[in-house]
Amino acid sequence: MDRERVLASRKKAKAGGKRSASREAFAAAKRSIPGGVNSPVRAFGSVGGSPLFIKRGKGARIWDVDGNEYIDYVGSWGPLILGHAHPVVLRAIRETMREGTSFGAPTEIETRLAEAICRALPSVKKVRMVSSGTEATMSAIRLARGYTGRDRVLKFEGCYHGHSDGLLVGAGSGVATLGIPGSPGVPAAMAELTVQAPYNDLEAAAQAFARWPGEIACIIVEPVAGNMGCVPPQPGFLEGLRSLCDAEGAVLIFDEVMTGFRVGPGSAQGLYGVRPDLTCLGKVVGGGMPAAAYGGRNDLMRRIAPAGDIYQAGTLSGNPLAMAAGLATLEQLEKPGAYEQLTERSRSLAEGLQSAADEAGVELTTASVGGMFGFSFHPGPIACFADAQQNHEARFRRFFDRMLDGGINLAPSAYEAGFVSLAHRRADIAQTLEVAREALRAVARIR
Ligand code: KE4
Numbered sequence: 517m518d519r520e521r522v523l524a525s526r527k528k529a530k531a532g533g534k535r536s537a538s539r540e541a542f543a544a545a546k547r548s549i550p551g552g553v554n555s556p557v558r559a560f561g562s563v564g565g566s567p568l569f570i571k572r573g574k575g576a577r578i579w580d581v582d583g584n585e586y587i588d589y590v591g592s593w594g595p596l597i598l599g600h601a602h603p604v605v606l607r608a609i610r611e612t613m614r615e616g617t618s619f620g621a622p623t624e625i626e627t628r629l630a631e632a633i634c635r636a637l638p639s640v641k642k643v644r645m646v647s648s649g650t651e652a653t654m655s656a657i658r659l660a661r662g663y664t665g666r667d668r669v670l671k672f673e674g675c676y677h678g679h680s681d682g683l684l685v686g687a688g689s690g691v692a693t694l695g696i697p698g699s700p701g702v703p704a705a706m707a708e709l710t711v712q713a714p715y716n717d718l719e720a721a722a723q724a725f726a727r728w729p730g731e732i733a734c735i736i737v738e739p740v741a742g743n744m745g746c747v748p749p750q751p752g753f754l755e756g757l758r759s760l761c762d763a764e765g766a767v768l769i770f771d772e773v774m775t776g777f778r779v780g781p782g783s784a785q786g787l788y789g790v791r792p793d794l795t796c797l798g799k800v801v802g803g804g805m806p807a808a809a810y811g812g813r814n815d816l817m818r819r820i821a822p823a824g825d826i827y828q829a830g831t832l833s834g835n836p837l838a839m840a841a842g843l844a845t846l847e848q849l850e851k852p853g854a855y856e857q858l859t860e861r862s863r864s865l866a867e868g869l870q871s872a873a874d875e876a877g878v879e880l881t882t883a884s885v886g887g888m889f890g891f892s893f894h895p896g897p898i899a900c901f902a903d904a905q906q907n908h909e910a911r912f913r914r915f916f917d918r919m920l921d922g923g924i925n926l927a928p929s930a931y932e933a934g935f936v937s938l939a940h941r942r943a944d945i946a947q948t949l950e951v952a953r954e955a956l957r958a959v960a961r962i963r
Contacts, residue, residue, distance in 0.1 A: 534921075537581040541569040557593075562909075563916045563928045573600025575939035578925060586925035587944050589865075589934040593927075594742075594774050594799035597858070597887060598848050599939025605803050608844035612836050619836075626834035629843050633801065633809060636846070637783060639791045643811025644820055645834040649773035649798035650678025652808040653736060655820075655828040656794045657682065660734035660767035662826040663816055668732045670724050670766075672715040674744035674901025674931075677736055677771050677796075681706045714900040715741055716749065718756040725764045734767040734794075735760070739784035742774040742933035744904040746883045746890025754790040761793070767816065773798035773808065774933065777846060779886030780855050787886065800849075803841030806832065854938060858887030861936040861945055865889055868949040876956035878911065888933045893959070904931065911959045918958050922951030 545552035553559045553567065560567040568580040576599055578588045591597065598605060612625070630643045646652050657669055657680075669682060677683045685695025685707045695710035697703070711728065713720035715737075725732055735757050741747040761768040770792035775784040777800040785792055794816060798808035811817060819826045832838075848854070866884040869891055873880035881896030883889065892898055893908035893915070907930040919926050927934055 534584055535566060535568065535580065535582050538569045539566045541581055542566045545569075557927075557929055557932065560928045562930070563913050565917070567928070568920075568925070575599040575601075576937055576941070576944050584923070586920070586923050587940070587948055588925045589936065589948075590925055590927055591935040591937055592799075592804055593932075594778060594888070594935050595802055595804045595845075597778060597800050597935070597937050598803070598845055599937040602844075602848070602939075604848060605841050605844045608840040609805070609837050612840040615836075617835075617837055618832060620831065623834070623836050623839070625836050625839040625843065629801070629807075629834075629839045629846075630809075630811075632843060632846050633797065633811065636777070636781060637785065637795060637811075639785060639793075639813070640795055640811040641814040642817035643797075643809050644817070644828065645839070646808050646810065646828075646830050647806045647832050647835070647838075648678065649771075649796065649808045650680055651830065652773060652796040652798055652810040653677040653683065653769070653771055654680035656769050656796050656810040656812075657734060657736065658828065659794065659810075659816055659819060659826055660769060663819055664733040664765065664767060666731055666733035666766075667709050668711055668728055669709060670711045670713065670721060670732050670735045672717075672737055672741070672900075673712050674715055674747070674904060675736075675738045675741055675771070676743035677738075678773075682710050683736075685710045685712065714902065715744075715747060716753050716899045718753060718760075721757060721760055725760060725766070730765075732764065732766050734769050736769040736771055738774065739770050739772065739788060739790070740775050740779060740885045740888070742888060742890070744901050744931050745892050745898065745907075746885060746888055746933040747898055747900070747904065748883060748885050749788065750899060754788050758790050758792075767794060768792045769794045769796065771796045774888070775886075776800055777849060778858075778888055778935070781849065784885075800845060801842045802838050803843075803845030805835070805838035805841040807835065807838035807842050848938070855886060857938060858936055859884075861940050861942075862887055862889040862934075864942070865934075865936065865945050865948060866891065868945065869952055872949060872953045872956050875953070876960045878956050878960050879908075880956075887936050889936070890933045892930060908962075911962050914959050914962055915952075915955050918955035919948075919951055922955065924948050924951050 684698040686698040695707040776797040780787040794812035862884040866882040879895040893911040894906040
């Protein structure tokens, strides 16, 4: 988006009528959809105001129903790693849908995507397709419990693995704590089976095993935490979890729904050189269509029905249109330089935000790993959820608003990561940083 168009967009933004159509659409949606959205974070609850209703996307940009243009760093929360409406992905979906949309019977395209995943991730010997990340993690945990005969699960505060009952838990008191229901409707009996420890705290993880010896079926972890901003693993953390699981006979599950094919060609397990027993995937592997997966060691996966006795199923699992979109996306990512470009774009954005904040005298911590990034209005360091919670909410809201007014669409929550795509050019990053410099000057006025 060149400067003139940005100025025009910003002038329009100042007109105040900028988002009336979105506001009307939101009012209409709330009459038939809870909260007016089909997933809570979209409602702008933590930044206030009315969410954008999106009309279309193309490349690094989206347009709302008022016709405003934005450089987009949400990218549907990660799947749109090639950018919106990529021609190769659209063509793959179009050609597939000519033959039909779904059969409830095996199709060869499912095998092709499974083979592509197994080629990319050496730890994954077999993989089962499902339709959402929630299904993937829920199924991987059921598999770990069935395989080990144990019931408890160890997760880390601030990591989000979807909304299945056992994973919607709040943090109890203490270091390694039994979960308490994180939502009405989650039975205490389910929540209690989930033990939580602080992210990056190996000692606390070890304490959990000491406190419940022989009871913990698995550790599930985001190898880069993307649901409390963007919090990388400290050196030795993932390796330590691997050793703990080996020593305790527990299954190590990497939830790579967000990091899978996002942080590198071998995902986070390839980037950090730690081999999980099971991997959960989503987002990028569906290329913007509903698809996710879980897979791993043969001796584990052979327990999954109908090969084995641990049940999991899904009407639209392996949907041919989603497989086509996922395959087309992974094929584009195999092109030389793709991950170097994604990494360069998100790093230059994070570093640019950091220097702009330093210039404005605003305390900011930024991070980037591969094609994902995060920032928090806090001096840092940020190693766990308790650190992430120090984010200055009012400053985040002011920043979010000024960026949106300037035509930059960021995640409407400080606890989300941001995403670049192969469609983001250096000029887009430069434009984003120009808007950020002004936004940060406004933020500096908030004490
Ligand atoms: P879904 O069920 O939303 O497809 O995936 C759940 C999930 C599992 N694991 C990780 C690491 C995830 O980040 C997610 C979902 N991510 C959120 C964004 N942080 C999806 C956005 C939303 O909830 O609307």
